[in-house]
Each structure stands twice: as structure tokens, then as C-alpha cells.
Amino acid sequence: MFVHMSPELAGELSAFSILGSTRIITRAVLHYPQTWLVVQDAVERGAKVGRDSDPLYMMRYEDVFDLTPDQAREKLGVRGVRMADTATASAQWC
Template sequence: MDDIPYLARGVALLGTDSSVLISSSKYLNDPRLRDWIAKIALRRNGPDYPPAAETHDFEHILTGGGFNYMGELIPYWFRLGTIDKFIANKELAGEMNAMGILGTMRYVIRTVLHYPQVWGTALQCMEQGMAIARQSDAFWMAKMEDYWDLPLDQARAALGVRGTVDLDTHEAGAIWADVERA
């Protein structure tokens, strides 16, 4: 086979007896990623599995990100930025950010491919999340439940979340959600 030029060999299909996703990549073999792919990336929205998580939803409120597809980008980039800012060990920061970068990039990729008319909003949301991260403290070290009863401005101040702007992403989020086709 070595005497056949690389491009003339074609694609070699690799088989497996495994019933789960396997790969030579440490990321694709991670059970957290397999769980995320099954529960988040590939699932269809429905009433049996509401798209909500308590602390994540609180991050939307803290950062001014709307509760829609475009609004997801703000808390994602906020968390990615603060983890990198406050974790000195960059290998650890990379591990902590692995799920976040995979989560946010699905929005980035799908926006460019399928919803280019809202790309400007996506950029604005990513920039907003990063700007907040540069100005804020390591909010994720706090127990969020201790701040739920505070007025928003007090919760932001107590958690060191600075530079927020409440962005209206509703219209762009509806386009991304293909509301017109539903």
C-alpha cells in the first residue's frame, strides 16, 4: 500500500464493535462529550426536555443575554473568558473550557452556514460576552443560589459582573430558531 500515492488510496473506513462514539481524540472519547452530543447537540426541542438550567439561566440574566439562540453566545463567551482570565494553569483552563467551546461553536458554525443574516448579532453577542469577561471577577466560584434573591444590579455587583448591556436578541433568535418554518 505504501507504493500507492496517498491521494490515490481513497478513504479507508474504520470499523468498530462499540455501540458508543469512539475516536482517537481524547475529546470524542470523553463520556461528558458523548452525553452532551446526545442530550444537547443532536436532540430535538420538546416539552419533555425543557431547554433550561438554573445556574446557566442566571448567567443569561447576569450578562444581559436573551433567552434565545443568539442570547446563548453572551454567557458562553463570558464564562470562557473568565475561566481563561483567572485560571493560571492553561491546561486546566482548557479542560474547564472544553464543553463551553464545543457548546458555543455549534451556534457560531450553524449561524454562518444557515443564518448569515444574523451573523452581525452573533458577533455582537460574542464581543459582549468577552468584554464582560475582561472586566469581571471569577463569578463561577460563587454559589449562585446565594444571589438569586437579590435585585439584578446588586447580584451583578456582589458577583463582580461588570460591563453588562442588556442586548435585545429576540428578533435574531427567532430567525435562528426558524420560527417562520415551525
């Protein structure tokens, strides 16, 4: 949101999501330190997608349900996606 609107408005709209997402970072460091590099990579990949893509809050996901993920990303303007295998780290959280 910070790429597409004023810092003040983006900050107000991001307050809830930042509190929800930072718990993952804290939990990884405190309880699952072996997953930290995977978590950090996920945060960095997500930030890149956010900077490179069209505004996520304006997307109509109903229009792409019948498309493949790559086709949907293209139609929605989602750019910079880099896939990563997080299965090993994810299994350690269960």
C-alpha cells in the same frame, strides 16, 4: 477562566463549553447569516464580561436569587454587562 488561571488548566476546563458554544457560531454563519452580526456582538459582549468580572466558576448564585439582576451582578462581581435586544435575530432561529 483564562484570566484567572493558567492557560493549561483553563484549556482543560473549557473544552466542553467551547464545543457547545462554537456550534452557535457555525450555525449562524451557515444557516442564519442574517443573524451573524448579532451573534458576533453577543460573543464580544460575553468575552468582555468574562475578562472584566470575578471568576464565574466561584460564584454562589443561591445568595442572589432574591436580588434584582443589577444587584446580583454587583454582589457577584459581574462587570462590563451591556444589554442588547436580540429578539429579532432569536426569532429567526425558531
